[in-house]
Amino acid sequence: MRDPKLFQGVSRRNFIGTITGAAALALIGLDRKAVADIEGLPDKVIGPNIARDFTARICYNENPIGPSPAAAEALIDVAYLSHRYPDWYGESLLADLASRYNLSSSMFTVGSGATEILRMCALAFSSPGGNVIVPNPSYSQFPTDCQLFGRTVRYVSLDQNHRVDLPAIANRVDGNTTAICLTNPNNPTGTIVDNAELASFVQSLDPDIVTIIDEAYLEYISDPGYTSAIELLRQGRNVVVVKTFSKVYGLAGARIGFAAGSSANINAMRSYQYIATVSRPCLEAARAALGDQAHVAQTVQLAAQTKSYCFGQFALMGLPYIPSEASFFMVDVGTNADTVRILLAEREIYVRTGWGMSQHLRVSTGTQHEMERFIYELGDILARLPQTLEGVPLKSADLFQATPNPFNSSTAIRIYLPAPETVRLDIYDVQGRLVRRLCDGPLGIGEHAFEWNGTNQASETVSTGAYFYRLTAGQNAITRKMLLIK
Numbered sequence: 001m002r003d004p005k006l007f008q009g010v011s012r013r014n015f016i017g018t019i020t021g022a023a024a025l026a027l028i029g030l031d032r033k034a035v036a037d038i039e040g041l042p043d044k045v046i047g048p049n050i051a052r053d054f055t056a057r058i059c060y061n062e063n064p065i066g067p068s069p070a071a072a073e074a075l076i077d078v079a080y081l082s083h084r085y086p087d088w089y090g091e092s093l094l095a096d097l098a099s100r101y102n103l104s105s106s107m108f109t110v111g112s113g114a115t116e117i118l119r120m121c122a123l124a125f126s127s128p129g130g131n132v133i134v135p136n137p138s139y140s141q142f143p144t145d146c147q148l149f150g151r152t153v154r155y156v157s158l159d160q161n162h163r164v165d166l167p168a169i170a171n172r173v174d175g176n177t178t179a180i181c182l183t184n185p186n187n188p189t190g191t192i193v194d195n196a197e198l199a200s201f202v203q204s205l206d207p208d209i210v211t212i213i214d215e216a217y218l219e220y221i222s223d224p225g226y227t228s229a230i231e232l233l234r235q236g237r238n239v240v241v242v243k244t245f246s247k248v249y250g251l252a253g254a255r256i257g258f259a260a261g262s263s264a265n266i267n268a269m270r271s272y273q274y275i276a277t278v279s280r281p282c283l284e285a286a287r288a289a290l291g292d293q294a295h296v297a298q299t300v301q302l303a304a305q306t307k308s309y310c311f312g313q314f315a316l317m318g319l320p321y322i323p324s325e326a327s328f329f330m331v332d333v334g335t336n337a338d339t340v341r342i343l344l345a346e347r348e349i350y351v352r353t354g355w356g357m358s359q360h361l362r363v364s365t366g367t368q369h370e371m372e373r374f375i376y377e378l379g380d381i382l383a384r385l386p387q388t389l390e391g392v393p394l395k396s397a398d399l400f401q402a403t404p405n406p407f408n409s410s411t412a413i414r415i416y417l418p419a420p421e422t423v424r425l426d427i428y429d430v431q432g433r434l435v436r437r438l439c440d441g442p443l444g445i446g447e448h449a450f451e452w453n454g455t456n457q458a459s460e461t462v463s464t465g466a467y468f469y470r471l472t473a474g475q476n477a478i479t480r481k482m483l484l485i486k
């Protein structure tokens with residue numbers, strides 16, 4: 001069992017009992033029907049509470065309610081024009097963007113997702129003798145592309161609150177810096193930079209340095225007064241704002257993103273782009289999506305609701321989380337996050353880990369139903385994960401003291417594996433002779449329990465005395481002692 005202090009008086013088992021009640025309410029009636037319609041859930045519920053027979057894909061920051069129906073219809077309608085090339089630069093969409101953001105259409109360009117746009121930025125705004133600066137951890141596309149092209153990338157750590165550290169970035173700027181790329185809200189932490197701080201940061205830079213601001217998740221920011229960096233562009237600052245239709249517009253599978261920048265920067269970026277990388281159906285779907293701001297509002301509201309639900313549950317569970325302004329969040333599971341991720345995946349809940357944050361999961365906001373399932377399974381997994389006495393996460397196989405010990409009729413021996421492993425669990429007498437083999441074969445990650453009833457391989461009862469039990473898991477071997485008293 002984990003450190004009981006973490007539970008603030010609520011045991012994990014009781015906690016699971018509490019949330020299953022709440023989850024049950026949410027699954028009854030229309031809510032459940034509506035979710036089932038979206039997700040194609042079979043109408044099957046385990047116990048009175050949680051439907052477990054569906055996959056929760058909460059690892060890619062996708063929109064859980066899909067695209068606007070108008071966008072989906074546009075994709076289908078225009079499919080019949082697929083024999084015609086699209087207009088090369090997506091002029092119709094550029095005009096829509098220009099009117100939405102009140103800028104000239106020459107200040108926009110579209111691409112095959114923000115992914116292509118970020119590559120265009122890497123090509124246009126980095127140079128062989130120069131350097132670019134990025135926060136770390138953050139979205140890796142731009143720095144990875146720069147490195148691919150042989151450029152120097154300077155990584156600047158986030159501050160202690162997991163925020164982009166603008167003063168530290170400013171300190172790394174030198175005469176060879178050509179570009180700085182920020183992700184706002186930052187991925188994976190979901191933190192944001194203050195509008196005014198960003199404005200004065202950009203203003204303080206040499207005007208030749210381009211600040212690229214990836215706003216893939218900007219619409220999810222809760223403060224209605226928060227503004228896009230497009231505002232800085234309007235003020236004539238050297239910024240390029242990268243946006244995508246993959247997130248709040250729900251068109252990740254269609255592959256379409258765009259950038260806003262000065263006409264000179266946009267032209268520089270386009271010079272590295274193949275023509276017509278965005279298909280005609282995608283252009284039309286994006287236009288329809290842009291026109292359906294009610295769908296955007298619904299998406300944002302769902303993300304806010306599910307985040308608030310999860311943060312409330314984490315508070316009950318005693319799990320620290322990073323307050324997020326995006327459609328995902330990070331939670332500190334207090335143990336090896338990779339182990340938890342694998343155990344969640346075994347239950348068909350897919351989340352992400354990485355970025356050098358060994359105890360954090362990154363979780364996309366899904367439907368309410370998905371989040372309830374995630375919380376339930378997470379609580380259950382954490383309740384089953386053994387910890388060392390000091391509460392230090394287990395990184396290697398472990399063998400626990402048999403209970404009871406001393407024992408009379410039988411005793412339970414528990415082992416823990418941080419990864420799937422071929423395992424042998426043997427019992428020896430004090431002369432080192434093998435008495436009984438309890439396990440010999442592959443086992444999965446997590447905890448496993450074996451019972452020894454005081455008999456040898458021939459099922460004969462052995463005599464009173466001390467016995468050793470030995471776990472061999474891969475390269476590790478651990479031996480402990482127990483006492484059988486007849």
Ligand SMILES: Cc1ncc(COP(=O)(O)O)c(C=O)c1O
Nearest residue numbers: 113114115139187216244246257
């Ligand atoms: C911050 C950020 N920028 C860009 C992208 C790529 O988006 P797209 O699907 O438009 O290529 C992602 C995708 O997850 C992202 O998180």
